[in-house]
Amino acid sequence: MPVMLSFALLLAAAADAPSARSIGNYRYPAIHGDVVVFAAEGDLWQVARSGGVAARLTSHPADESYPAISPDGTTLAFSAAYEGPTEVYTMPLGGGSPVRRTFEGGGAQVVGFTTGGALVYATRRYSTLPDTQLFRLDLASGARTPVPLAQVADGAWTPGGRTLFFTRLPFQGSHTKRYRGGTAQSLWKYTEGAAEAVPPTADYAGTSKTPLPWNGRVYFLSDGDGSVNLWSMDEDGRDLRQHTHHKG
Numbered sequence: 001m002p003v004m005l006s007f008a009l010l011l012a013a014a015a016d017a018p019s020a021r022s023i024g025n026y027r028y029p030a031i032h033g034d035v036v037v038f039a040a041e042g043d044l045w046q047v048a049r050s051g052g053v054a055a056r057l058t059s060h061p062a063d064e065s066y067p068a069i070s071p072d073g074t075t076l077a078f079s080a081a082y083e084g085p086t087e088v089y090t091m092p093l094g095g096g097s098p099v100r101r102t103f104e105g106g107g108a109q110v111v112g113f114t115t116g117g118a119l120v121y122a123t124r125r126y127s128t129l130p131d132t133q134l135f136r137l138d139l140a141s142g143a144r145t146p147v148p149l150a151q152v153a154d155g156a157w158t159p160g161g162r163t164l165f166f167t168r169l170p171f172q173g174s175h176t177k178r179y180r181g182g183t184a185q186s187l188w189k190y191t192e193g194a195a196e197a198v199p200p201t202a203d204y205a206g207t208s209k210t211p212l213p214w215n216g217r218v219y220f221l222s223d224g225d226g227s228v229n230l231w232s233m234d235e236d237g238r239d240l241r242q243h244t245h246h247k248g
Helices: 003-015
Strands: 027-032 035-040 043-048 064-069 075-080 087-092 109-113 119-123 133-137 144-146 152-157 163-168 186-191 208-214 217-222 229-234
Touching: 035 064, 043 064, 064 109, 075 109, 075 119, 087 119, 109 152, 119 152, 133 152, 152 208, 163 208, 186 208
Parallel strands: 027 064
Antiparallel strands: 027 035, 035 043, 064 075, 075 087, 109 119, 119 133, 133 144, 152 163, 163 186, 208 217, 217 229
């Protein structure tokens, strides 16, 4: 699940619990069944979806981030700078020694898994700045296959695995609110066999990013009302709905 979007979903759920308290800086949640893995204090932690005491999964001085859980619930992938550059690593979900999976020279960011179990990560190694490109990595063979799209920062496939909703362009480094410049992130849709990708949010000049297809709709983050909030649309870009109303 895209990490910023999954974080927004968790915040929306927490808003329904008046007694919920949040002390600390918890980031990049990944959810699989009853398990939630998140980053805090520079390490990865695991806790039950219902709450409770979290268990630390890593303790290396380097930061770990962008965790993702494989569809079968056995493997945890994440990005870390254990040996200098930030690369992709995996480990058993229950804990264990990390295994380095990429040698990109830095900046390899875990995006998630395909429905078939391939690990997906973003890299700038094969494109010029500020572009990124997605690669599928077969964990069994080590074979890497590029997703045939340029300027893709993150994305998620529909359950059938044929359609990819993705964010075009990586974050451009500015936290300016209501940014409308030429590097504003936008949502695109690519279906296997199609001649090209199409932008379902082309009528909006602001930021739309981190899509998550679920139950026939696509949930994403957008500053369509002036602040970044959680929105959704159907898979053709229609029936736009706003689900959160943060004003910060």
